[in-house]
Amino acid sequence: MYLGLDLGTSELKALLLAGDHRIVGVARAPLTVDRPQPLWSEQAPGQWWQALEQVMGELRGAHAEALSAVQAIGLSGQMHGATLLDAAGEVLRPAILWNDGRSGPQCEALARAVPRLGEIAGNLAMPGFTAPKLLWVREHEPEIFNRTARVLLPKDWLRFMLSGEAVSEMSDAAGTLWLDVGARDWSDELLAATGLTRDHMPRLVEGSEVSAQLKPELAARWGVGNGGAVLIAGGAGDNAASAVGMGLVEPGQGFVSLGTSGVVFVSTDRFLPNPAQAMHAFCHALPKRWHQMSVMLSAASAVSWAAKTFRFADEAALLEAAASVAPAQRARCPLFLPYLSGERSPHNNPNAQGVLFGLTHAHGPAEIAYAVVEGVSFGLRDGFDTLRLPADMPLREVALVGGGARSVWWGQLLADIFQVPLTLYAGSETGGALGAARLAWLADGGAVVEVCTLPPVKQQLVPSSEGADGHRTRHARFQVLYMALRDQFR
Numbered sequence: 001m002y003l004g005l006d007l008g009t010s011e012l013k014a015l016l017l018a019g020d021h022r023i024v025g026v027a028r029a030p031l032t033v034d035r036p037q038p039l040w041s042e043q044a045p046g047q048w049w050q051a052l053e054q055v056m057g058e059l060r061g062a063h064a065e066a067l068s069a070v071q072a073i074g075l076s077g078q079m080h081g082a083t084l085l086d087a088a089g090e091v092l093r094p095a096i097l098w099n100d101g102r103s104g105p106q107c108e109a110l111a112r113a114v115p116r117l118g119e120i121a122g123n124l125a126m127p128g129f130t131a132p133k134l135l136w137v138r139e140h141e142p143e144i145f146n147r148t149a150r151v152l153l154p155k156d157w158l159r160f161m162l163s164g165e166a167v168s169e170m171s172d173a174a175g176t177l178w179l180d181v182g183a184r185d186w187s188d189e190l191l192a193a194t195g196l197t198r199d200h201m202p203r204l205v206e207g208s209e210v211s212a213q214l215k216p217e218l219a220a221r222w223g224v225g226n227g228g229a230v231l232i233a234g235g236a237g238d239n240a241a242s243a244v245g246m247g248l249v250e251p252g253q254g255f256v257s258l259g260t261s262g263v264v265f266v267s268t269d270r271f272l273p274n275p276a277q278a279m280h281a282f283c284h285a286l287p288k289r290w291h292q293m294s295v296m297l298s299a300a301s302a303v304s305w306a307a308k309t310f311r312f313a314d315e316a317a318l319l320e321a322a323a324s325v326a327p328a329q330r331a332r333c334p335l336f337l338p339y340l341s342g343e344r345s346p347h348n349n350p351n352a353q354g355v356l357f358g359l360t361h362a363h364g365p366a367e368i369a370y371a372v373v374e375g376v377s378f379g380l381r382d383g384f385d386t387l388r389l390p391a392d393m394p395l396r397e398v399a400l401v402g403g404g405a406r407s408v409w410w411g412q413l414l415a416d417i418f419q420v421p422l423t424l425y426a427g428s429e430t431g432g433a434l435g436a437a438r439l440a441w442l443a444d445g446g447a448v449v450e451v452c453t454l455p456p457v458k459q460q461l462v463p464s465s466e467g468a469d470g471h472r473t474r475h476a477r478f479q480v481l482y483m484a485l486r487d488q489f490r
Contacts, residue, residue, distance in 0.1 A: 001069040002444070003224070004437030005052070007077035007155045008238065009033060009043075009097065009260050012051035014059055016066050017437035021453065023427060024066045027058035034094065039101035039127075039342070039350065042094035045083055045157050052158065056222045068226050073162070073214060074440035075235030076242075076432040077155025079175040082133040085160075087149040093141070095154060096133045099261065099297050101342040101350035103132035110135060110177070113193045118275030120190060122174065122181040122282065127342070127350045128297070131177035134194045151200050159232060163212035166202040169234030170283035171241075171291075173204060181290070182271040184283055205234040207244075207285030208442035233443035236285035238432045239263050239293060242401055244285050245435030246425055247454040252389065252396035254291075256380060256414060256422065257431075258404025262299030264384045267291050268393060278348040279386040285439060286448065294345035294383025299376050300404045302338040302354070306372040310365055316407075322369040323409040327467050333367045334358040335478055336375030337485070345383040347482070351489040357481055373410060377417045378478045384418055399423045400461070401431045408459065415461040417471050425455040 001024070006013040011031055016024040029051035034042045059067050080098035085091060096102075107125035110132055111117055118124055125132055130151070138145040152160060153176070156168045173179045173186075178194070178201065180187040186201050205211045214230035224230055236244060239257065243265060248255055254266030268290045273281040280293040298305070303315050312318040325333065339352035356371065389395060400411045400422045408424070415422045427434060441451045 001066050001071065002437040002440040003070045003073045004433040004435065004440065005073065005075050005158065006238065006241065006433035006436055007048055007075070007158055008432070009078050009099070012048060012055060013433040014055040015433035015437050016059065016063055016070070017434065017441065023434070025059055025063040026433070027055040029054040033097065041097040041100040041341070043097060044094045045091050048154065048158060049161060060223050064223055068223050070224050070230060072231040072233060072440035072444040074233040074436035074438065074443070075155045075159055076238050076436035077153070077158070077172070079153065079172055079237040079239070080128050080130050081154040082130050083152045083154060083157045084137070084144065084148045085150040085152060086147050089160070092144050092147055098128050099341045100133065101127045103127040103136040104350045106132040106135035106139070110193055114190060117177070117190070118273060120180050120187050121177045122271065122273040122275065123177065123280050124275045124278055124348055125177060126278070126344055126348055128344055129175060129177045131190065131194050134196065138195055145195070148200065150202070151196070152202060155235060156202055159212060162214055162218060163232055164215065165212035167205060167211040167234070168202040169205050169207045169211065169236065169285065171207055171285045172237040174282035175237055179283070181281060181283055206287045207234040207236045207240065207439050208287070209234050210443045231440070231443055233439040235436055235439055237282070239265050240282070240285040240291065241435030241439070242431030243267060243291065243435065244438050244452055245431040245433070246399050246401060247452045248397070248399060249284065249286055249289065249448065249452050250396070251393045254395065254397070255399040255401050257402040258300050258400070258410065259402035260299065260301045262296040262376060262380045262383070264294045264380060264387065265291055266387055266389065266395065268389070272388065272390070274386065274388050277386040278345045279388070280345070285435070292387050294386050296338070296345060296379045296383055297341040297343055298338050299380070300402065302340055302372060302376050303404070305340060306369065310368055312365070312369070318369045319373065319407045319410060321366040322373045324366050325370040327470070330370060331470055331474070332362070333374070334363060334371040335474065335481055336371040337478070337482055338372070338375045338379050346386045349486070349489070353489050355481065355485060373413065374474070375478065377414050378475050380414065381417050381475060382479070397423065399425055408461070411461050415463045416467060417475065419463045419468065421463060422461040423457060424459040424461065426458050427455050
């Protein structure tokens with residue numbers, strides 16, 4: 001039995017996986033984000049631990065026997081967050097999250113300091129990444145910076161609390177701007193540019209390797225492992241973990257994720273950076289594998305915002321309203337720029353803002369709902385267009401994952417806008433936690449071919465040529481609108 005822990009932005013999820021691929025149990029605990037100032041996004045790590053205690057208590061109550069049979073734990077989580085610890089291992093300030101946009105000036109400074117940044121790290125300097133956050137802390141909170149003895153990513157802080165070991169793994173570390181992504185090692189040059197050294201960093205392992213062991217006192221308290229050693233796998237950043245969870249680990253396999261953020265992801269067998277278009281090149285969770293990825297900051301979160309703002313009962317009600325707009329009526333809907341938290345791919349613009357354009361008296365809640373969902377879909381298409389695969393590595397398969405994947409209507413709209421078939425697999429909404437559990441299985445001696453299997457297909461979403469011209473026209477207007485407003489964002 002294997003336990004996957006997925007530390008997301010809005011919830012922590014725990015999943016029990018049996019050795020025959022059955023998902024035995026799932027528990028969730030909600031998380032909240034603090035935004036004390038414009039562009040800021042923070043969470044107190046103590047909240048993560050409270051959530052972990054909650055889900056472990058739930059699993060023990062509902063699945064005590066399965067929990068006692070757990071042999072290894074895997075970790076997945078939100079990437080890029082900066083969790084700062086002092087020499088005693090105490091948290092110095094709230095963690096600065098992936099969707100925090102305050103460090104724009106520091107990104108510019110880092111790019112000037114290291115002209116080879118994209119070549120080494122595979123990515124442009126963006127406020128979402130970890131390194132600029134530390135430059136911001138050094139500039140604005142020097143006392144805290146000087147007391148910082150260790151910087152950990154969110155899921156790696158959980159590992160530290162679970163085991164007492166400071167360890168990270170390649171896929172998550174690749175999102176810091178401190179990793180030489182091709183060499184899969186910390187870069188002394190990039191660390192020095194932010195006033196840090198290797199001493200501030202955790203040691204590195206591959207995601208499928210053993211990283212540590214669960215503290216015996218925690219194992220006893222939660223009823224994990226029947227008194228034996230419980231291994232903790234390296235794990236993965238949330239997107240690489242989702243790929244492992246869906247069995248998308250071979251070159252040319254990928255997914256579109258409709259989570260809080262929106263992600264287009266494809267696995268590769270080599271390091272293929274394309275920083276000029278804000279495309280990310282990261283290590284995968286498995287050895288000798290990498291991936292390309294584009295990330296938009298507000299995907300399902302834009303739908304959540306619109307549902308609340310425009311007084312829909314919930315996100316499902318908004319999607320139902322959007323689906324009620326007949327294809328022939330879509331051309332008269334407003335356009336929506338979904339940049340509620342700035343944007344990463346392909347614009348790398350922390351100042352980008354949301355825009356609802358073209359409103360008239362004729363527009364009601366349904367048209368606005370459609371505009372929002374369409375705008376997120378166009379943003380994802382812009383990211384998809386940044387992927388560059390070599391001729392010997394064609395795009396083989398694209399899955400649809402994340403909470404938004406529950407809406408088949410939205411999935412079909414995406415397939416139509418992308419003009420690419422999308423596959424809905426069973427259990428796609430559990431991707432990160434399932435991937436973490438599978439990495440635990442691999443760390444316990446499982447083979448990739450046995451563990452990283454594709455789940456059963458629920459539905460194939462085939463793109464329709466009907467309405468394709470309309471999508472292209474509105475997408476072109478969407479792009480023109482952003483370019484026209486780009487210099488007006490402040």
